[in-house]
Every structure is written in C-alpha cells, then in structure tokens.
Amino acid sequence: MADTEMAEILYELEVGGHKLTPLRLALIEIFGRQQRPLLLEELGKLLMGTLIRVHRATLYRELVFLESRKIIATVSLEDGKRRYEFADRDHHHHLVCTSCKKIEDVELKDDEHGLDKLVKTQNDFLITHHSLEFFGLCGACK
Amino acid sequence: MADTEMAEILYELEVGGHKLTPLRLALIEIFGRQQRPLLLEELGKLLMGTLIRVHRATLYRELVFLESRKIIATVSLEDGKRRYEFADRDHHHHLVCTSCKKIEDVELKDDEHGLDKLVKTQNDFLITHHSLEFFGLCGACK
DNA sequence: TCTTCAAACGCGACACTGTCGCGTTAGTAA
C-alpha cells in the first residue's frame, strides 16, 4: 500500500471524528500489506506480532466499522467462512487451491466486463456488482 | 424435477446400501421442487409442512450425506451463510437482490465458458470450477 | 499541561451454530 493511500484513509477517519487507535492502525497496516482475504483467525495471529491483544468483541466491532467505511470488504468462498480483505484496490477475483487452501488474487482481462451485461439482457434485474471465485490446483499442488 | 431423475437418485442410493428414510425422501423432494439455494432455517420450515421433525444433528448429518453423494451442493453468497441447492442441474449462477434478499437462478450464454481459460493463461493454476454470483436489485425492488 | 467528551474498549453473558459419542430405532433383505 502506498503512503498516499494510507494518508488518505487516515484523513477520512479523522474528518469523520474517529480515533486512530493502535488496533485500527495495525489492522489497516495488515490489510494493506497482505493482499489476500484473511480469516478472523489469521488476523488474530498477525496481531500477535504487533503485541496488540484485544477482546473478541472488539475485533468484530472493528471489522464491522472498517467495512462500513469501505476500508475493507468481506469475501465469501466455498467453505462458508467469512474472510476480509483490503478494499482500496482494483476490481479482482480469487484463485483458491482446493488442496493446500492457498488463495491468490487475480485480475482478469477487460473481457470480463461483459459479464454483468450478459445477465441484464436476460432478466429484469439491475446488476450492481458480482463475485467470481475460481477453484482448482495451484502450481505446487498440481 | 422429472420422475426419471428422482428414480435415478433413489436407485443409486439403494445400490449404495443406503436407506430411503422419510427425512431423506422429503429433502430430495424439497430440493427437487425448490430450484434455488435454501438456508438451513428455510429447510426447517419446509420440513414442518411434511410433519417431519428431526434433531438438529440429524439434519446436518443428512445434508453432509446428500452433498457427499452429489445430490445437493452448497452455495456461498456475500452474507457468509451456507445455503444448499439441488445439484442435478445444468451449470448456472445466481442473482441476489440486495434489498429483498430474493435469489433467482440464471444461466449465462456460452460466452461464459471463456472464463476459466481467461485465468489459466495468466497463472500457473489448474481451474476445476468456479463460483459466480451477481448482486443488485430485482424487478420488484428496482 | 489539564479538562472534557465521545469513541473505543474490556468484560461477562447470552443465543446460536455445528459437531461428536453413544445408546436406540428402524429400513432392508434374508
């Protein structure tokens, strides 16, 4: 994450009258560095490295807050477990290895933007966004 | 669901040495009729209409069993709640109304099959399947 | 620096979810 992005996020938080607490700063830092969806459990471990210890309820509340501010977004994969990732990014999708469970980010070519239109013509439905995840075997597991 | 499909499913179960219990028959019937992903909660309500009452653990075990037999499949949407739908169907996707939460099935044109190939050329990853869900407003909520 | 205020926090309680072991029931075939 570029410093300008970080500064922008912090500025918007201050304008909104929100505090820059250690937990909040650490989470933004973590999400900015880890460019992949993280489980709550993984977040906990990454927080350990920062010496920050928070109650379960506090972490949940912070994630709800960060999502409401569009700083992070939730990702749903096949296992039904909720994951979170940095939202200040280009539109992208995920490759999930069904063997080692590794998750990679992937950006498709411009062709994909035909997706939403492909549906609108068939149904009386106004598409706002979509979720597209690929499953298979990664290079190491293939 | 056509009668031949039902007969086929029941035959394979018998061959596998599995019993045709009231719960099992009712669930197959329900999934065959409701062509959309169902929450566990919704399944419970639909079962009420059949006068069948089962313990929580039994229902979970039956869903695991039906999924292992490829009779049903799980669907992951944005809210992270697990849903189940009939698996003996053509490849399709979903339209989820973010307002009234209604879920419709949708089959895209042949164009979509370029999706998996679009990724394989960029990454050292062998795609086996994908999950594609659209979100927006349905006709009634638009 | 000191005061003030609300955002954020810790804590405990709670309902819900999903799983497991074990003794019992019931579908199926002999």
Next chain:
DNA sequence: TTACTAACGCGACAGTGTCGCGTTTGAAGA
C-alpha cells in the same frame, strides 16, 4: 420373523458472533 447396520435422538460440548454496560483513552480545546 430375524438380523444387520444405516440412520436417529439426545445431551454435551466448543466455537462463533452479538449485546449491554461500566471503564478507558484518543483528540481537541481551554
């Protein structure tokens, strides 16, 4: 009718996510 075992009910359990409430603390102003 008998026998076998898949399926079941039940209770217990750990894990998950939420809530209320009293306390702490970041940030701004005196």
